[in-house]
Amino acid sequence: MQQNLTREEKRQQKLDVILRNAAKAFMERGYYKTSLDDIASMQNVTKPTLYYYIKNKEDILVKCEEVTCGRINAMLDEVMAKNISGYEMLYQFIMRYIGIIIDDVARCHVRHRGQMEDEMLRAQSIKNHKDIENRVREIIRRGIGDGSIRNCNSTILAILLFDSLNGLTSWYKADGKVDQNELTDEVLALVGSGVCST
Amino acid sequence: MQQNLTREEKRQQKLDVILRNAAKAFMERGYYKTSLDDIASMQNVTKPTLYYYIKNKEDILVKCEEVTCGRINAMLDEVMAKNISGYEMLYQFIMRYIGIIIDDVARCHVRHRGQMEDEMLRAQSIKNHKDIENRVREIIRRGIGDGSIRNCNSTILAILLFDSLNGLTSWYKADGKVDQNELTDEVLALVGSGVCST
DNA sequence: AAAATATGTTACTATTCGGTAACAATATAA
DNA sequence: TTATATTGTTACCGAATAGTAACATATTTT
Numbered sequence: 001m002q003q004n005l006t007r008e009e010k011r012q013q014k015l016d017v018i019l020r021n022a023a024k025a026f027m028e029r030g031y032y033k034t035s036l037d038d039i040a041s042m043q044n045v046t047k048p049t050l051y052y053y054i055k056n057k058e059d060i061l062v063k064c065e066e067v068t069c070g071r072i073n074a075m076l077d078e079v080m081a082k083n084i085s086g087y088e089m090l091y092q093f094i095m096r097y098i099g100i101i102i103d104d105v106a107r108c109h110v111r112h113r114g115q116m117e118d119e120m121l122r123a124q125s126i127k128n129h130k131d132i133e134n135r136v137r138e139i140i141r142r143g144i145g146d147g148s149i150r151n152c153n154s155t156i157l158a159i160l161l162f163d164s165l166n167g168l169t170s171w172y173k174a175d176g177k178v179d180q181n182e183l184t185d186e187v188l189a190l191v192g193s194g195v196c197s198t
Numbered sequence: 199m200q201q202n203l204t205r206e207e208k209r210q211q212k213l214d215v216i217l218r219n220a221a222k223a224f225m226e227r228g229y230y231k232t233s234l235d236d237i238a239s240m241q242n243v244t245k246p247t248l249y250y251y252i253k254n255k256e257d258i259l260v261k262c263e264e265v266t267c268g269r270i271n272a273m274l275d276e277v278m279a280k281n282i283s284g285y286e287m288l289y290q291f292i293m294r295y296i297g298i299i300i301d302d303v304a305r306c307h308v309r310h311r312g313q314m315e316d317e318m319l320r321a322q323s324i325k326n327h328k329d330i331e332n333r334v335r336e337i338i339r340r341g342i343g344d345g346s347i348r349n350c351n352s353t354i355l356a357i358l359l360f361d362s363l364n365g366l367t368s369w370y371k372a373d374g375k376v377d378q379n380e381l382t383d384e385v386l387a388l389v390g391s392g393v394c395s396t
Numbered sequence: 397a398a399a400a401t402a403t404g405t406t407a408c409t410a411t412t413c414g415g416t417a418a419c420a421a422t423a424t425a426a
Numbered sequence: 427t428t429a430t431a432t433t434g435t436t437a438c439c440g441a442a443t444a445g446t447a448a449c450a451t452a453t454t455t456t
Contacts, residue, residue: 007423007432011433030313031230033315035412035413035414036413037413037414045433045434045435046434046435046436047414047415048416048434048435048436049433051416052432052433052434057414057415087393090393117231147395149393150387150391150393150394150395151395152384152388152393153384156381156385157388159365159369160362160365160384160385160388161362162365163361163362163364163366164358164361164362164365166361166365167357167361167362167364167365168361170361171357178353178354182354183354186350186358187354187358189348189350190350190355191388191393192392192393192394193348193394194389194391194392195338195341195347195348195355195389195390196285196346196347196390196391197285197345197347197349205401205402205453205454209402209403233442233443233444234444234445235443235444243403243404243405244405244406245443245444245445246406246445246446247403247405249445254444254445
């Protein structure tokens with residue numbers, strides 16, 4: 001008899017719930033202060049059950065990273081394919097990046113990337129971010145080339161940009177006092193024109 | 199017989215070394231992956247000796263915070279006493295803030311603030327940062343008042359500013375490829391005028 | 397010199413927690 | 427129905443490590 005969902009789909013859904021709950025707990029209490037027992041009990045299962053969905057504790061971070069980097073890169077694919085100026089690309093990237101990282105799984109990734117204990121995983125994590133950073137640098141260089149962005153050190157600018165954007169993850173709550181549109185406007189205004197009134 | 203240094207001075211020096219070494223290790227390996235035995239062996243002492251200088255592991259974070267916030271507030275006292283425009287104040291704050299947080303103890307504080315397990319300590323840590331943030335907001339408001347800073351949401355601007363400045367701590371190494379002066383120039387240019395070429 | 401204080405060590409406890417082995421139940425397919 | 431794969435549980439192990447008690451040594455003060 002055919003179910004609504006296949007086994008594989010149900011399995012994927014459960015994994016998603018684990019990631020979301022774990023990510024939330026990691027952000028609230030911290031990675032080391034959140035035990036696998038804590039995470040398991042959020043799902044109303046026991047710890048060994050988790051090991052059917054994840055390899056080990058660190059694997060949760062890896063999976064959060066895969067999901068998030070996948071989204072960011074897909075977004076970059078779209079934005080960079082458009083026939084617009086470098087500045088407009090950067091503008092759109094920022095707008096949509098904020099939309100992506102306001103999510104527990106993404107916030108968890110941002111906060112823990114490059115901190116895996118396993119050396120291979122750590123290297124891969126660092127590379128994943130560097131790749132994204134390089135794509136944004138490419139946008140900045142295009143903007144400098146087409147004259148829409150002030151001549152500057154694209155490396156430093158890209159990093160500063162990510163610092164302020166990723167910093168959002170540690171204080172911005174989607175349901176908080178600050179409206180997402182107002183936040184996005186302020187970020188875009190600051191990045192675009194700075195603070196000077198002149 | 200009078201020594202070069204009094205007991206109290208020697209004690210303070212040893213505490214400083216402990217804080218510096220611990221902060222460095224926390225930044226390199228992470229707080230939870232650095233044991234008190236690790237820290238002790240850097241001093242060529244044993245773990246119980248540390249407890250003569252610190253109350254417990256968390257107290258290291260508290261002491262790093264006290265040192266760093268003390269420095270920042272003293273700097274703000276100076277800068278805010280000057281008879282200059284709000285924008286110039288902000289400019290000087292940024293320049294000197296970068297100078298302060300390029301230091302292992304300060305970096306350790308930035309990375310771990312508000313993450314103490316003890317509730318009282320955590321609340322105090324959050325308050326310490328909020329106080330500093332409020333002083334910077336005051337600078338921004340003054341700038342808006344005297345017309346030197348574009349009209350904007352001072353709360354969001356202050357946070358974004360701290361995000362990008364504090365973000366430096368996670369990648370900038372004083373002995374690395376990027377020169378501190380060039381970095382400061384780029385930050386000031388970005389905050390001042392943004393990325394637009396027009 | 398003797399007393400008091402500061403600084404250090406060795407040896408140990410208690411607890412937390414990631415991970416696993418062995419076993420039980422349930423759903424799917426033949 | 428029977429066989430098989432999947433999903434779950436209970437009970438346990440081993441390692442790491444924050445913190446302490448008891449004891450030893452050095453340094454300053456009286």
